[in-house]
Amino acid sequence: MKRVLLILLALALLGVVTAVSVVGLGLYNVSARSGHLPGVSWALHTTFRNSVRLRASAPDDMPDLSDPELIALGAGHYATACAPCHAEPGKRPTATMRAMQPQPPAIREAVTDWNPAELHWIIDNGVKMSGMPGWPTGGRGDEVWAVVAYLETVRRNASPPLPTPKRDRNADAAEAGYCRTCHGSISRHVPRLDIQQPEYLTKALQDYLKGERPSGIMQQAVSRVPPEAIPGLARYFATVPLSGAKTTGAPVAGKELASRGTRKVPACIACHGPGAPLAQPPAPALAGQDRAFLETQLRLWRDGIRQGSARMSAAARALTDHDIRLLSEWYASLEAGSGNAE
Numbered sequence: 292m293k294r295v296l297l298i299l300l301a302l303a304l305l306g307v308v309t310a311v312s313v314v315g316l317g318l319y320n321v322s323a324r325s326g327h328l329p330g331v332s333w334a335l336h337t338t339f340r341n342s343v344r345l346r347a348s349a350p351d352d353m354p355d356l357s358d359p360e361l362i363a364l365g366a367g368h369y370a371t372a373c374a375p376c377h378a379e380p381g382k383r384p385t386a387t388m389r390a391m392q393p394q395p396p397a398i399r400e401a402v403t404d405w406n407p408a409e410l411h412w413i414i415d416n417g418v419k420m421s422g423m424p425g426w427p428t429g430g431r432g433d434e435v436w437a438v439v440a441y442l443e444t445v446r447r448n449a450s451p452p453l454p455t456p457k458r459d460r461n462a463d464a465a466e467a468g469y470c471r472t473c474h475g476s477i478s479r480h481v482p483r484l485d486i487q488q489p490e491y492l493t494k495a496l497q498d499y500l501k502g503e504r505p506s507g508i509m510q511q512a513v514s515r516v517p518p519e520a521i522p523g524l525a526r527y528f529a530t531v532p533l534s535g536a537k538t539t540g541a542p543v544a545g546k547e548l549a550s551r552g553t554r555k556v557p558a559c560i561a562c563h564g565p566g567a568p569l570a571q572p573p574a575p576a577l578a579g580q581d582r583a584f585l586e587t588q589l590r591l592w593r594d595g596i597r598q599g600s601a602r603m604s605a606a607a608r609a610l611t612d613h614d615i616r617l618l619s620e621w622y623a624s625l626e627a628g629s630g631n632a633e
């Protein structure tokens with residue numbers, strides 16, 4: 292009995308010495324060039340696969356993945372956030388990316404083994420210890436679906452070309468061509484900017500930059516331009532009418548709620564117009580805004596994912612999905628700029 296205990300003690304000691312040598316003395320070679328020890332790669336990859344399959348449950352919020360506007364939005368994000376590692380479809384990642392351990396697979400290979408729910412999980416969460424990043428913010432599964440919609444076209448070998456920004460000659464807004472690959476080019480899910488005042492646009496861009504307004508797509512976009520360019524971009528987009536911006540002329544059942552409110556919901560027009568000046572600190576104009584964008588934002592406010600204005604959070608708290616649909620439809624149906632100064 293005593294001998295068994297002694298052997299166990301010796302083994303435990305050996306374990307501790309090995310761990311100390313590996314961790315403390317740096318005996319394990321972390322060089323990406325040397326690859327993993329036999330079996331380690333297999334174990335990591337199998338763990339990754341099984342972990343995703345266990346966690347990616349059948350989602351109930353999957354939108355229509357064949358929506359061309361959603362696909363275009365996903366392509367726009369892919370171009371700057373994913374292509375540096377996974378390359379454009381049909382191209383190989385650069386030599387430097389292929390020297391990563393594990394290697395980011397070329398995107399056509401990356402999508403083969405996964406269904407849309409699993410892709411969504413991977414892009415939302417990332418993969419620990421592999422270099423595959425998670426989505427820059429939590430609670431925005433809706434945005435991740437845009438990328439999945441794009442990846443589904445890659446799987447079918449039918450992906451639209453990635454957008455290439457045109458240089459804008461306007462010195463105030465040299466980066467505007469990049470922004471316009473989405474704003475003004477994609478007519479749903481992406482907000483119109485030309486209905487806003489520059490103060491509101493500046494605040495929105497700064498909130499994204501600081502991570503105070505959650506959007507993986509816009510946090511990525513704004514982090515690519517120099518911070519000192521923000522006021523110029525805000526002035527530019529507040530004045531340039533964008534092609535593709537249009538009102539929907541939809542039914543107007545939301546008017547009653549927006550104008551009068553209820554016991555639990557304040558009248559929206561008091562702060563957002565039409566028929567009243569916009570509230571300060573800057574409240575955005577809503578008349579003529581994209582309906583899908585309004586619906587998403589109202590859900591984010593109601594569910595506490597978008598914060599930053601206590602008054603707006605309070606206004607959205609009691610909205611039902613039905614209210615949100617009516618209000619968004621009504622505001623989207625209005626002529627842009629209608630009556631803000633009335």
Ligand code: HEC
Nearest residue numbers: 339372373376393394395401413414418421422423424438
């Ligand atoms: C910094 C480089 C990097 C960026 C940026 C990146 N990835 Fe990855 N990605 C990786 C690496 C490395 C792996 C391999 C993980 C593994 O096999 O353990 C991976 C794995 C994946 C996989 C799973 C493929 C498989 O079967 O191994 C998908 C799908 C994927 N990435 C999509 C994306 C999308 C979409 C984006 C952009 C939102 C993105 N990645 C951004 C490096 C990156």
Ligand code: HEC
Nearest residue numbers: 367368469470473480481482492495506508509512516524
């Ligand atoms: C890949 C597409 C894409 C690109 C590129 C892009 N945007 Fe956006 N933008 C969006 C989407 C989608 C939203 C809505 C984000 C959200 O849910 O908050 C948005 C929101 C905004 C908003 C907030 C508007 C509001 O009414 O609250 C501003 C301001 C903005 N973008 C400006 C810019 C500027 C300036 C650039 C260039 C530096 C740019 N965007 C690049 C897609 C894009």
Ligand code: HEC
Nearest residue numbers: 557558559562570573574575585588599600602603606618
């Ligand atoms: C007390 C003033 C106030 C009231 C009432 C109010 N809001 Fe707001 N709302 C704001 C402010 C301020 C913001 C901007 C907050 C920020 O910059 O983060 C905002 C933002 C929004 C946005 C985001 C738009 C964008 O472009 O990003 C939507 C959508 C919105 N409100 C809809 C509504 C609706 C619908 C109602 C009525 C149910 C309503 N609001 C009531 C003050 C108000």
